[in-house]
Amino acid sequence: NAGVMQNPRHLVRRRGQEARLRCSPMKGHSHVYWYRQLPEEGLKFMVYLQKENIIDESGMPKERFSAEFPKEGPSILRIQQVVRGDSAAYFCASSPSTYNEQFFGPGTRLTVL
Amino acid sequence: DQQVKQNSPSLSVQEGRISILNCDYTNSMFDYFLWYKKYPAEGPTFLISISSIKDKNEDGRFTVFLNKSAKHLSLHIVPSQPGDSAVYFCAASLTGNQFYFGTGTSLTVIP
Numbered sequence: 773n774a775g776v777m778q779n780p781r782h783l784v785r786r787r788g789q790e791a792r793l794r795c796s797p798m799k800g801h802s803h804v805y806w807y808r809q810l811p812e813e814g815l816k817f818m819v820y821l822q823k824e825n826i827i828d829e830s831g832m833p834k835e836r837f838s839a840e841f842p843k844e845g846p847s848i849l850r851i852q853q854v855v856r857g858d859s860a861a862y863f864c865a866s867s868p869s870t871y872n873e874q875f876f877g878p879g880t881r882l883t884v885l
Numbered sequence: 886d887q888q889v890k891q892n893s894p895s896l897s898v899q900e901g902r903i904s905i906l907n908c909d910y911t912n913s914m915f916d917y918f919l920w921y922k923k924y925p926a927e928g929p930t931f932l933i934s935i936s937s938i939k940d941k942n943e944d945g946r947f948t949v950f951l952n953k954s955a956k957h958l959s960l961h962i963v964p965s966q967p968g969d970s971a972v973y974f975c976a977a978s979l980t981g982n983q984f985y986f987g988t989g990t991s992l993t994v995i996p
Contacts, residue, residue: 807986872981876928879928
């Protein structure tokens with residue numbers, strides 16, 4: 773049973789470009805979470821999704837950021853018009869239900885030049 | 886507003902001794918707590934969890950203690966091994982889905 777998969781592992785974008793980060797949850801997991809880790813900081817919750825639904829996006833910036841988890845395919849975190857402050861490690865996690873451990877992917881390291 | 890705090894950014898322990906990692910939280914409504922371990926360039930891996938109805942949970946060398954009145958959580962690793970060297974994050978939740986993470990404690994186990 774493959775773990776949580778994220779791609780790309782490293783992504784370099786210039787200011788103003790778009791970044792698309794993909795996450796394939798573990799088989800059988802219907803809950804997906806995105807977190808951001810800035811240098812020297814802990815993990816910050818961004819958004820929680822179930823298939824085709826955003827359940828909680830309270831941690832996501834209101835502008836430029838969006839997330840989806842379609843019926844088919846991976847979850848996507850999309851950052852439009854990236855700025856240098858978006859440079860961070862973005863982690864995706866999945867779980868089979870609430871009140872359950874979350875399994876994390878290896879992360880995508882976004883660098884904005 | 887940091888609802889979960891790990892006030893010690895780093896900790897060094899001799900191999901074979903006990904490692905105690907601490908975590909404080911501010912929201913008394915949190916009812917589920919977890920500890921994760923993270924190696925560089927990898928995602929966090931789950932270690933152990935505890936529900937607020939318990940005050941202790943043990944799994945092999947790892948024991949988590951919960952003191953609800955003090956809003957304090959600790960992870961004990963006995964005996965510590967060099968492979969335990971990593972960053973440890975505590976996390977808390979009140980809904981079972983959104984988790985608030987601490988800033989991490991970097992543990993170094995000295996052989």
